[in-house]
Amino acid sequence: MNLLAQQLVNGLFIGSVYGLFAVGYTLVFGVLDILNLAHAAVFTLGGLVALWLVQAGGMSIWLAFPLATLFAGLLGLLLNQVAFVPLRKRADSQFSGLISSIAMAIIFEAVALGLFGARSVRFPQGTVSVHIWHIAGVTITSLQVGIVLVATLLMLVLTFFIQRTRTGKAIRTVAENERAAMLLGVNVNGIIAFTFFISSALGGAAGILYGLYFDSLAPDMGRSIELKGLAVIILGGMGSIPGAILGGLAFGLSEVLTVAISGTSNLRDAVAFTVLFAILLIRPSGLLGRGKTREA
C-alpha cells in the first residue's frame, strides 16, 4: 500500500465534503456579512430528512437526495424569514444576526432531537451499493468517488451560476454593495432569500453525503463540522466561493497529514486551529478573500 498516496486520497475526500459545507457558509457571509451559525443544524436536518425519506418513505436515495436538499433549502428560507429579515434594519445587524442564528441552531437541533432521537442512525444497508477498488496501492470505494463527484458537480454548478447567470450577477451585486444594488433595481430581499435557499440546500446536501459515507447521522452531527467549517472559510477567505472550496481541500489534507505525520490524532485539531489563528493574525482575509478585516 502506498501510504502517502492513500492519505492524500483520504484528505481529498474529506476535504471535498468540508468544501461543500463551507461554500454555503461563505455564500451567506459574502452577501450579508453575517455568519449563519444555523448552517450546521441545516446540515444535520438535511441528512436526517433524507434518511427518513429512504427509511420510512421507502424512496431510493436518488430521489431522496434532491428532495431532502430542497427541504434544506426551504429551511434556509424559513431561517431567513424568521431570524434575519426582522433584524436587517438594525445598526448592529451583523451581531444580532449571529445571535439569532445561534438561537435558530438550538431550536433546529432540538427539533432534530425530538423527532429522531439521540441515538445515531444510518442509511439502511444497500441504500447505495459499494464497490471497493484497489488501484496503484490505494484503496478507494465507489461511494467515495461518487461523493467527490457530486460535491464537485454542485460546487461547479454554483460557481457557474454565480458567474454567468443574471441572478448570479444580482447576488454578486448585493454582496458588493446592497444600496447600490437596490438603486440598480435589484430585488434585494428576493436575492437574499434566494441566497439563503441555495446556501442551505448545499449545506443539507453536504449532510446527506456525510451521512452516507460515515454511516452515521445524529442530531449533534453538525457540531463537529461547525467549527471546522468556520476554520475553512477563514482559511479560504470569507465570501469567496473558490476560497471555500480550496480551503476545504486544504483543511482536509492538513487534518489527514497531521495525523499521518504525528502518528496520533491528538494534535490534529490543535494544528488546525493554530493555523487558523496564525492566518487571522497574518492575513485575515484568507487565501482568496477580500472582506474588510480591520475596524474602519
Added chain:
Amino acid sequence: MKPFSRLLFAAAVSAAFVAAAVSPAFSAETIKMGFVFSMTGGAAAYGATQKEGAELAVEQINAAAGGGLKIAPIFEDDASVPQQGTNVYNKLINGDKVAVVVGPTLSNTAKITNPIAQQIGVTVLGVSNTAGGITEIGDYIFRNSLTEAVVIPNTMKVAKEKLGLKKVVLFYGNDDAFTKSGADVFRKVLQAEGIQILGEQTFAKGDRDFSPQLTQIKSQNPDAIVCSALVEEASGIVSQARQLGIPKTVRIIGGNGFNSPALIKNAGEASEGVIVGAAWNISSTNPLNVKFVDDYTKKYTRPPDQFAAQAFAGVHIVYQAAKAAGTADNRKAIRDAMVKLKGLDTLLGKFSFTEGRDADHSPVVQEVKGGKFSVFSN
C-alpha cells in the same frame, strides 16, 4: 415595573421553586428510586436505553408485587454534564427524598455527584460506570457494571489463546474517561501477556473520519487492532477499517463500549468477526436473560444493549436489597442490605458485590457471528 411589583415577581418565582421542592407523600410500601440518566447531550444514546431497561424492570416488579413493596421511580436527565447532575442529585435526595439513586450514566459525572450522596448517606448504584475511582468515593457507592479492569484482562487472555496474537496496534479515544481508562488497562494487559504494541493511535469523541489513523494502522501490519471506544466511534472504526481493505484476519478487539446491537446495525457486514469483551452476552441462555431480551424486544421493537441490561439488573438488585432490609425508606438499612447481597439471580448471572462494592460476576468474550453476538469459541 415598580419596585414593589418586582419584589412580588421575585417572590412568585421563589415560590415556584419551593413548590417544586415539596413532593407528595407516598405510602411506606413504595420505595422511591431516583434515576439519573443522560437523556440529552453527548451520552444521550446510552441514557435512552438505560431508561428503557429500568422502566421495564419497574413495570414488571410492580406488576408482580401484589400487595407488597412497589417502586415509585423518578427519572431525571443530567444532560451529560456534571452541573446538571449535581442539581438533579440535590433535587432527588433532598427534595424528593429518594431512598436510592441509580446512575448516573457517565463516570465523569459520577465522580462529581456521588460524593454528595456519600456525604448525606444515600446509596448509589452505578449501572454503567466503568472507570476507576467510583466506588472508592465511599461506602454508599455501589456499581453493578463490570469494570474494564475486570473485563479486559479476560478478553485479551482468551483472544491470545485462541488467535495466537503477537503484535497489535492500540486505537483509543483519548478525551473520554471511559475509553482512556480502558486503553490504560489494555496497555497493561498486553504488556503482561507479552504481546507487542506496534503503535498507538487516538481519536476524539464525535470523530467520524478514522481513515488517517486506520491507514497508518494498516501499514503497520498488526495481527489485531485493539480498540477502546464507545459504540458510535466503534461502528465507524469497524466499517472504515474494512472499507480501507484491512482484511478480516486482522481482528478488531473491543471492550464494554462495543457491546451494543447498534454496532452490528451500523457497521453491518464489517462487524463480522469483531471480538467484544463485555459484562453481558445477549444470547446467554440464562432464563432470566432470555425473558428479558424477549420482553424488551417486544416492548421497544428492537433488541436491548448492555446499558439496558445493566439498568434492568440494577433495579432488581436494589429492589432485592430493600426487600431484604424490610424497609422502603431507611437509607442506611438499604445500604447495609446491599453489601450483604450474595449470589443473587440476575440476568447477568449470579451476582454479588466485591469488598469494594464493585460487580462480581464472570465477564464474557463474544464474537460477532452471523449478525449476532455469540460466545467466542474457535
Added chain:
Amino acid sequence: MLEQLAQFYAVYGSVINFIGINALMALSLNVTLAAGMLSLSNAAFAGLGGYAAGILTLHFKMPYVVSLCGGALTAGLVGLVLGLPVLRLRGVFLAMATLAFGEVVRIAAVNLDITGGAEGLTGIPNVTKTWMIYLALAGAAYFMAVLRRSRLGWALVSMREDETAAACLGIHITYYKVVAFTIGAMLAGLAGGMYAHLNYLITPRDFGFFIAVDLLIYNIVGGTRIWYGPILGAALITALPEILRGVGVTAGPIRMAVNGLILLLVILFLPNGLASIFTRFRPAAAKAEAA
C-alpha cells in the same frame, strides 16, 4: 420558615452556586462586549484560571485565596498576551480568533499530563462556599456599575459606538481594548478558580466552545447595557432547567427548544435584553446609561 429555607437550599443549593459562577463569567464577557468586541475566549480564560488555581492548590499546596489570585493572574496574563495582536481584528474575525484560541486551550488541557488529560484535575478540595461566590459577584457587579461612569467606561462605550470617531477624539483604542480584555480575562479566571474548588474537579469539557456560546447567551438574554443584565441572563438560563422541571417539563428536546426560543425572542423583540424591561420604567437611569 427557616426550615423551609434550609430545605430550599438543600435542594437548590447547587443551582444557586452555579448561578453565581455563571453570572461572574457572564460579567467577565460583558466588559469586552461593552467595548463592542465579540470575544469567545472567556470560557477558555475561566478554564485557565480554574486549572491554574487547581494546580496551585493540589501541587503547590497553596491556600485557597492565593490559588484564586494565581488563577486570575494567569488568566489575565494570557489575556494580555493574546489581546495585543488579536484585538485589531474586527467583529467576526475577532470572534473566530478568540474561538480558535479557546479550542487550542481545550485541546491542550485534554492532552497534557499536568492538567490530568481528559479526566481533568481531580481531588481539588471543595472549599468554595455560596457566600464566597456571591461576595465575588457583588464585588464584580459593583465594579461594573462604577465602570460605566468612569473614564474607562466612557472610552469603551464610545469605541463601541464608533471607533473612528473615538480615535479622533484622542481615545487610545488599542490600550483601552487590551485593558478591557485583560480585566475580563482576570474576572473569568477568578470564576474558573472558584468553580474548580466547588466540584472536586475540573475537566476540559467545562470550558469548551459551547460554554463560550452560553456566556454570550447570558449576556444577550439579560442585556449588555447595564451591570445587572448579565447576572439576570445567567440566573434565568441556569435556573431554566429547574423551572421547567418544576412545571413538569423534563423532556430534553423541549428544554433545548425553550432555550433557543428565549434567545430568539429576546434578540428579535428585546434587543437590549431582559434588563431593558426594568430600565424602560426608569427614564432617568435609562438616559444615563443609554449613552
